[in-house]
Amino acid sequence: MEKDWPVLSVVDLFCGCGGMTIGLLEAAADAKRRLRIPLAVDDDPTAADTFLRNFPSAGIECAKVESLIDGELGAPLTAMESRLPRKVGPVSILVAGPPCQGHSDLNNKTRRNDPRNALYARVARAAVVLKPAVVIVENVPQVANDHGQVVDLTACALEAAGYRVHLTTLDLRKVGVPQRRKRHVLLAVSGSTPSPREILDGLGGGCADHVRTVEWAIGDLEDVEPVTAFDRASTPSPENRERIDKLFDENIHDLDNDDRPPCHRDKKHTYRSMYGRLWWDQPAQTITTGFGSMGQGRYVHPTRRRTITPHEAARLQTIPDYVQLGLEAKRGAWAQMIGNAVPAFLTRALGRALIPHLTPLNDDDVAWAAKGVGRSSGHVTATPPARGTGW
Ligand SMILES: C[S@@+](CC[C@H](N)C(=O)[O-])C[C@H]1O[C@@H](n2cnc3c(N)ncnc32)[C@H](O)[C@@H]1O
Incomplete structure (x- = not known):
């Protein structure tokens, strides 16, 4: 027991x-x-x-x-x-x-x-x-x-x-x-x-x-119907919408310098992954608090014309689905908690x-x-809920 x-x-x-x-x-x-x-x-x-x-x-x-x-x-x-x-x-x-x-x-x-x-x-x-x-x-x-x-x-x-x-x-x-x-x-x-x-x-x-891939972590969330903002990608600016379309229309994963904002051009060694699209069959780049913006890293979904959702970012951080990140949380709070985890x-x-x-x-x-210390008693101990296979 x-x-x-x-x-x-x-x-x-x-x-x-x-x-x-x-x-x-x-x-x-x-x-x-x-x-x-x-x-x-x-x-x-x-x-x-x-x-x-x-x-x-x-x-x-x-x-x-x-x-x-x-x-x-x-x-x-x-x-x-x-x-x-x-x-x-x-x-x-x-x-x-x-x-x-x-x-x-x-x-x-x-x-x-x-x-x-x-x-x-x-x-x-x-x-x-x-x-x-x-x-x-x-x-x-x-x-x-x-x-x-x-x-x-x-x-x-x-x-x-x-x-x-x-x-x-x-x-x-x-x-x-x-x-x-x-x-x-x-x-x-x-x-x-x-x-x-x-x-x-x-x-x-x-x-x-083999190493675990983006598909392993988020493949099942590709077309999930968003009930809350947790499963909804952020809305891109019109310029970034065009950039996302270009990645898919030309079936590429990195934008040419000319398609990036001027401040990101000519910095290809440091910032090559910015405005990039993830690959299904590779690990993701480091998930940071900027995962909702394509200008912050390679955060465009491999197969869908959007950036990754908070749920997908949490999965890539190996935070199991049973963890409650607060449905009422604001997008910025999720970005901080998930990106900092x-x-x-x-x-x-x-x-x-x-x-x-x-x-x-x-x-x-x-x-x-x-x-214990603080607001709550420290005596009840924690066990995780049942986990899915593979995690
Ligand atoms: C890198 S994150 C830690 C992530 C956490 N260990 C996890 O796995 O989810 C750093 C955290 O330190 C908190 N923090 C920053 N300065 C602090 C301070 N002086 N005292 C307490 N917390 C602080 C931030 O709010 C942030 O949540």
Whole structure:
């Protein structure tokens, strides 16, 4: 019986709509474990509400992470930090996807000197405060080039706290994500958990002989009748309507320079995929918050004269259909939550490798920590609804 499965606890910092926790939830169910989420933090109210809708028993805090984890690395715990472990209880896995706009090559203004980059190192401080058995931090590969050396700072602080740490840049096709997307992953483990290098080098979850394609992810949604805007593509400008028609009339996937707006011409090395059409038989390009606009990337549907819908973008992010992203949400909110999400298959693969080695919470811990943090009680644990085959 699911209700008798042992319980692990997860804290999710910068939780967004919950991509990282969803992957762990799936892996936990595979190992017959339930999850308790005593703390999930995001400062965006729509993201926090969405997380809570999917994990109604989570201890959600709509707040800045640095307002809860408010001390500096190496300094004694603050009053806030001293109280937090008593509220949160034992933590099996701490996951964090700090904002990555400051590191992204798409950000030409403040790249690598953005104060948001320091939020990455705050995860090490959270580990010192909450003492999780495992820490997983996800970001864009460019985080390794940050001027403040946040990755080194974080890894050193975690090692000083007794963790074994490994860093890698992972091609997410390896874990079955149907996107050409590379992500930086920091994994820190304690106790008798296998070496983090072994775990990261051995990650799987994709198909042995081929990569997953756009068709695998969204083939069944090609002609779905939109009941809500979730299954409706955004309306293109008249100019973009013409560009979409050209892609189909000429059966091409990339527009000539002359057909792009002047600001995108002559930048073919960086921006070649902009205004492009996806291929059925290949992975998608990285899904970003701009998936609804052909000027933001290769987001025109392979066979239909439109850009991809929020539902299709969520599928390409390996967010299962049972996840409720809020039918009342606005297109912009979906773009933020879906585009910012960490593909769930990444933490599903990590969870499958890690969870069998983690000691479940004992009954006293499960009962004692019943209050959780924030708006909701933290004691009811989550299991995923039945999943379709192939996911
Ligand atoms: C890359 S997204 C995280 C995605 C999430 N891990 C997932 O898998 O769905 C970063 C998130 O951090 C939130 N955020 C940015 N700055 C924050 C801060 N100082 N404190 C808390 N949340 C913050 C944003 O609202 C955004 O949802």
